[in-house]
Structures are given as C-alpha cells and as structure tokens.
Amino acid sequence: MVTTSQTMLAVRLVEWGKPPELCQVPIPEPRGTEVLIRVEAAGLCQSDLHLLDAADGVPRLEPPFTLGHEVVGAVVSTGKESESRVEIGARVVVHGPCGCSQCERCTSGEDNYCDRRHELDWTGIGIGLDGGMAEYMLVPDARHLVEIGALDPAAAAPLADAGLTAYHAVELARQRISADGVVVVIGAGGLGHLAVQVLRATTSARVIAVDVRPQARELALACGATAAVDSSQLTSELDKLSNHKADAVLDFVGSDLTLQAAAGALRSRGELVVVGSAGGSITVTKGGSLPQGTRLSIPFWGSHTELRKVIELASTGNLAAEVDVRPLGDALSALGDLRSGQVNGRLVLVP
Template sequence: MRAVRLRSWGRGPELTEVEQPVPRGAEVLVRVEAAGLCHSDLHVADAAPGALPYRLPFTLGHEVAGHIAGLGPEVAADSPAVGERVVLYGPWGCGTCARCADGRDNYCDRRGDLGWHGAGLGRDGGMADHVLVPSARHLLPIGGLPAEQAAPLSDAGLTSYHAVAGLRHLLHEGTTAVVIGIGGLGHLAVQILRATTQCRVLAVDVREEALALAHRSGALAGTLMQADTARTLTAQSGGPGADAVLDFVGSRSTLELATAVLRPGGELAVVGSAGGHLTVRKPGLLPPGFRLSLPFWGTRPELAEVIALARAGALRVSTQRFPLSAADDAFAQLRRGEVRGRAVLIPD
C-alpha cells in the first residue's frame, strides 16, 4: 500500500510503498477514506534529531476517518464491525493508567516514557491507504458523516472543543471570546463557541480571507492584526475587554495581543505552537486574576460530542481536498500558508 512516511529529521515526508499491515491480537485495520494535514505534521517533519522521542521511520497522519477492513482475533465482540465507518481518536496513551482508562489519553500519566504521542506521531498514522489501530477503543462511529468532514474533527475539531470547554464557565450571555488565528482550528473554534456558549465571538487574523471564513463561521466581527487591534477588540467587546482569548498561533505578537485585550479575571488558552512566551511577574503587565491554560488535543468523550455536533449540522469544516498522490503539493501549500481551512488527503 502507499504511505506518506517520515524517513529522516528535517526533511519532508515521502510517498512510498509499504507492506499492508495485518491486524493481530486486539488490533483493528482501517481502510482510510480521508486524512487531514496539520501544522503539527510540519513541526514533526522539521524537528531536529533528538527533539522528539519518536523512532524513524513512521507514517504521518493523526486526523483519520475510514471504515473497518479487518479485525484481530482478540477484538471484543461488542467492538465496531468490519465495514463500519469510524473516526480515529489520535492520542494513544499507555492504555493502563487511570487517565487512559477514563478516555483521557491526551494526558496519559506515562506520556513522557512511551516514545510516541499517537497516530502519526511516533506510530504509523493514516496518510496511507490503510492504518493499523492498536485497539478498538480508539475508534468512534461516524455513521453517514462524510470522511473529509469527519477526519479533521479528530484534531482540529477536538482540540478546539477541548480548549473551549476549559473556558466555558466564563462564557455566559453578555461575555466576549476572542479567537486569534482563523485557520483549520480557529474557524472550528468560532463555530463551537457559537454552538455551545452564549458569548459574542470576535476573530483576529492577518488575512482578509481568513476573516471572511470567520464571518461565515459565525463570528460577530473580524479584525486584522495591526497596531490598534487591542483597542478595536476592546471596543467591540462593549468596553471592559475579552473574558477569554483562544490563541491558535502562539507567537510573541499574538500573546501580547491576547494579554492586552483580556479584562481582569480573564483567561487565555494557548493552542498554537509558534514559539512565543509570556513573562509572569507580580506586579507586572498581566491582567489581575489572569489565568493561563495550555490545552493539548482532547478526550475521547469530547470527540464523541464533536461528532454529534457535526452530525447535527452545527459544525462544518472548511476543507481543501488533495489526492494522496499529491501529498507533496498539499504539504507545500500548507507550509506557504495557502491552504483554505483544513487540507485533507483522499486516497485515490
């Protein structure tokens, strides 16, 4: 079968031929229908040797949807059957700690000792014709949801949902949330905020087309990133500033904007990994009562809730399709910032 493999650090992945895996024990073989591309894939491919605990080579792809093509002999009888359409819960933990047992593999207690972080992150992922899943517990049914919609929900949707969930206690009627970075995750965060809270949603990006996407996703207003953006956002919030900010960029300039626009007691969720940093000092420039979270991916129960939102029509991913054979072009466009919404590879 074909697979997009990372063979060496600091170089792009390669589309190559590998042997199709055979499920053994409790493993499940999934025939891939769609696999999303994420900036995390670029971070992994560009990593310096030794920066990540992963052992090369492996297949990329942690946003995966498809149908079950084979079951190992030890798969439980109540697991999804051959032919059932599923989405893959991507963060794979140890499977035995209390957090994994509770469906929170994203915060596995043994995460630092595993040598992988999940599908396509140290373990073979779904940018391929098939993917081998270690356990049926990582699979959730999607029914008739199109694969190109379902696949990005497993990270872009789930990570956004998890970040919003951590702030939802703040976001009642009359409050304001600011979403910085309206890309594959940000445009879904806008929709999730609209579907699950009563707050007003403001959007920030450096691209006019991204602000148009934010508007289509339900944002009340969109603002270009520039010198007076904090003042503009504060005015749009009704005066006191934002109750919550979700930063899907994480650069020095976006973190500065986030802390400048937050009202006292406000909370910041940093999801993006652009290398920015904050200085925590008291007294200092951070708002009084400021709280910071660094959400990572999401839980398996939350993924079920994301899928339910999508199947109900409350969540729709803006996608740009590429055949698997054009993976190089998809990665190049993602790197240049030319992808609209979420890039999705479709085995052709």
Template sequence: MRAVVFEAWKTFPTLKDIDKPTPGPGEVLLKVAGAGACHSDVAVYKDFETATAPPQLAPSYVLGHENSGWAEELGEGVEGIALGDAFLVYGPIGCGHCVACSRGEDTYCANAATMPYLASGLGRDGGMAEYIVVPARNLVPLGDADPIKAAPLSDAGLTPYHAIKNSLPNLAGGGKFALVVGLGGLGQVAVQILTALTGATVIATDSKADAMTRARAHGAITVESGPDQAAKIREITGGRGVDAAFDFVGIAPTIALASSVMATKSRLTVVGIAGGKYEWSFFTSPYESTLTNTYWGTIEDLYEVVAMYKAGQITPDVEIFAMEDALEAYRKLEAGELSGRAVVVPHLAH
C-alpha cells in the same frame, strides 16, 4: 499500499509503496477515508531533530494523525465493531492504565515517556496511507456522516473543543465576549463551536482577509491585524475586555495581544504550539485572570465533537487531495496556500 512516509529529520516526506498492515490483538484495520495534513506534521519533519525532539517521534513512520476510515478487518478479541462501518480515529495512544488514560485523556498519559510512540502518525504509523491499524478503543463511530470531511475533526475539531469546553464557565451568562486569535483550521472550527455552545459575542482576528471572511460567515465579528488591533477589540467589549480568549498561533506577539485585552476573572488558553513566551506582571494582569494551555483532548470530547458534526454545528472547510497529490498538500501547507484543511483521500481516483 501507497503511503506518505517521514524517513529522516529535516527531510521532506516521501510517497512510497509499503506493506499493508495487519491488526494485532485489540486492533482494527481501517480502510482510510481521509487523512488531514496538519502543521504539526511539518514541525516533525522540518523543525525537529534528534537533539530537540521527543524520542518517540524519531523516524521512520507513516504520517497523518487526523484520520477516518471504514472497518476492514478485526484483530483478535475485538467485538462490537461491524465491518464497513465508518469511524473517526482518536489519535493519542497512552499506556491505557494510568489515571489520565482511564479518563480517556491519553494526551496526558503519566507513562508517556516510556511509550514507544505518542499517537497514530506521531511515532506510530498514521493515516496518510491506504490502510491504518488502530486500537479498537480509539475508534469513535460516525454513523452515516461523511467520514472524509470528518477526518480533520480528530485534531482540528478536538483541540479547540477541549480548550473551549474548559472555558465554558467563563462564558456562561449574558454579555460575554470570546476572542479567537488565528483563523487557520483550528481557529475556524473554534468560531463554530463557540457560536454553537455559547451566547458569547465571538471576536476573531487574523492577518488573512479570506480567513476573516470565513469567520464572519460563521458568526464572528472580525478585527484585522495592525497597531490598533487591541484597541478595536476592547472597543467591541465596551472597554471591559474579553472573558475567554483562545490563541491558535502561540507566538509571543499573539500571546501578548490576547493578554492585553483580557477582562477581570477571564481565561486565556494558548493552544498554538509555536513556543512563544510571555512576561507576566501582577500590576498589568487583570485580577483573577488565568493564563493556561491545553493539548489535544479526550476520547469523550471526540464523541461530543462527532455529535456536533452530525448535528451540522461544525462544518470543516476542506481541500481534497488524491493520494498521488499528498506531497503537494504538504507543500501547499508549508507555503500557506491552503484555504481549508488539506485532506488526503487515498482511494480517490487521481
């Protein structure tokens, strides 16, 4: 079968023929419907090396941690899954028996350091291929919803949803304001989730005009980048600041921007993993304002994301690529040339 393989550090992936996998006990073989290309993939093959990467990410393996597909073959002991049914794949794979994993919170697995991989597509063969094998536990039913457009939701939907869900107490009640910094794949979905789940006024900011246009279409008030960016955001809130902010970039300037517009008793969640740092001061931080971070989400969260998708509350912006064009999807992702989330459809005719 054809697959996009990460073969060496600091090396662009290759498109090659590999053996079709076979499901083991407790696993399911999926015929891949769609696989999303994510900036995390780029970081793995472009930025990391042996000295800086978790050992579980060492090559080689098939990329792709945003996956959907149809059940093709069941491994030993798997029951309750009908062949041909469509599923979204929960990517993280923990030990399965620690406290965090018992909550479906595999991203915070207590035994992650001893696991041979972190997730499907992150240390273990992912979905940038014609077929993928995943644990049956990690399959979330899609019903009759379109599995191709759903693929990015396993990260670009789940990650903002988990961050927003944790912040809902800050947005409960009238007159609340939410800020979304960075309107890439995750930020665009975040605007939709905030609009659907809260009555808050959603403020969104990005350096790209087309990204802000799409955010406005989903109900956000947008503020363009510039020296008076923070002042404009505060003006929208009547000078009080925002009650919850979500930074989907994670560099020092974006963290500083969000921090500068927080209200008393607010919550800032840094979601983007760009490694930015922030200097905290008692005298410049609003009282009882929380600065935190999150990583991915839980299996339960993904069920709720799928429910929102099926209800039409989340509509991912996607750009479709055939398997033979998968490397072009990654090239465009690196170059910032994508208008939506790149989704590779392995069984689409070239």
C-alpha cells in the same frame, strides 16, 4: 479481502531532517486489540510541519513511520480481542493521542494527558505510531474509534484534531465565559474557524476573530463570528461590544505578538488558552502583563468523550470544517502549499 502479501501507498517520515517520502509498504495485519481500517480521508495539519521541522528529531520518536493523525476510515478486520467490540464495515474517526492505555488518564479516555507520556516511544498515531496518510492504517485498540454515521469522510477527518482541539480549548475556558461575554479567537485558520463555530453552538458569547489575512477573517464571519479584525482594530472592537475586555482569549497562533495582544485583550479573572505553537512566550508574574485572576491553559488535543461531542455537533450541522481535498499521491505538494500559507481551512488527503 485484504492480505499481508499486498502493499499500500503511504507517506512516511523516513529520516529526521529529510522530507517525507511516498513509499510502498506492506498492509499490516491486526493482532490482539488492534483494528485495521481502510483509510477514507486523512487531514494535514500544521502539527505535521512542526514534526517535520524538528531538525534534531523529537525525543523517543524513531523513524520510519507513516504520517497522519486526522483519520477517518472503514473497519476491514480486527485482532481476536477486538472482534466483539467493533463491526466490520463501521465508518469511524480515530482518536489520535494514544497513551499507555493503563494509567488513570487513559482509562478515563484522556489519552491526550497520559501520565506516562514521557515514557512512551510515541505521542499518537502519525506521531511515532504509523498514521493515516496511507491506504490502510492499524489502530492500536478499538477504544480509539468513534463512529461517524453519515458524515462525509473528508469533512470528518479534520474533526479528529482541529475540531477536537478547538472544542477542548473552548471547554477549558467555558467556566470563565459570562452569559453576555466576549471571546477573542486569535488565528482564524484551520483550528480557529472551528473554534468560532463551537463557541457559537455551545455558548452565548460574542466572538471576535483576529487574523492578518483577509480571507481568514471572511471565513470567520461566515462561521458566525460577531466581528473579524486585524490586531490593530482589536481594542476598538472590544470597546464597541462590551464595557469590559474579553472573558477569554483563545490563541491559535502562539507567537510573541499574539500573546502580547491576548494579554492586552483579557479582562481580570479571564482565561488565556494557548493552543498555537509559534514559539512565543509570556512572562507570568504578579503585576505583569496578565490581568489579576488570569487562568492560563496550555491544552493538548482532547479526550475521547470530547471527540464524541465534536462528532455530534458535526452530525447536527453545527460544526463543519472548510476543506481542500487532494489525492493521497499529491501529499508532498499539499504539504508545500500548507507551508506557504496557501490553504484556507483544512487540507485533506483521500486515497
């Protein structure tokens, strides 16, 4: 039995421009549509670093709040309006991009593209709302929960963002991928290695992974990539596999250099999906570097329906994150390792 007189350990952003802190805070009590879960695993992500590095803060987000937007846990209690919508003890992954819950996007499960996002004081759990780098977490509504069945919590947590974002990126490009096509995945790290698996499981495309790190290229090959190269070898590898360039390029880095490489690797009427947030830019103009007919996508997270499909892929053994599991109390050192690039795959914290 959990009571609000108890406290819990949580990793909190207390003030913009300062490192996060390990804090003892009260365990929240669910009301209305809310659901309280006991956290079993919470993923760490480059997005957490982008959030922490926002020197002047992110408009509308007001610390303090608990970090963590890749969360798996077990339901321990609910508010009155969620009593019949979720079972106590259910093991769930949380759909993190909580929107306004009222607009057309949100009511169709696309909270990631909420029409009122600019009006809200949050982007999602762990990004304005208290997240899952804690022993317990309050979920705003039972509709944000997807049951995970027998999946291991540490393996399932990264699917909430890394798996979901990778799946959504592939979905955006799917119509442009021919039966014998080639897809280039730039950045074979935390999201890229999952995108390789989604492509292999859901398309017949041959996949070229591009990464400067030898260990990331090895991971991509283990995940089913046809080839894994550094950027200097991309053109020659495309020539080996096809008589045309790539049907789609998924850029999980997003720097000036990777966007230039993406434009050079793309065939006419191809799809460029820019997922990474490394601050690069590309000029969109007639007769510019992008081939004729290029469609450009800038995805954010993924939908509730897509999260269910991600869990299905994982449950059938077709999608698995490479994980490095650490105790919740080691969160600050884990963030340091992530920042220094010492992680291959995904970091996961367990209380």
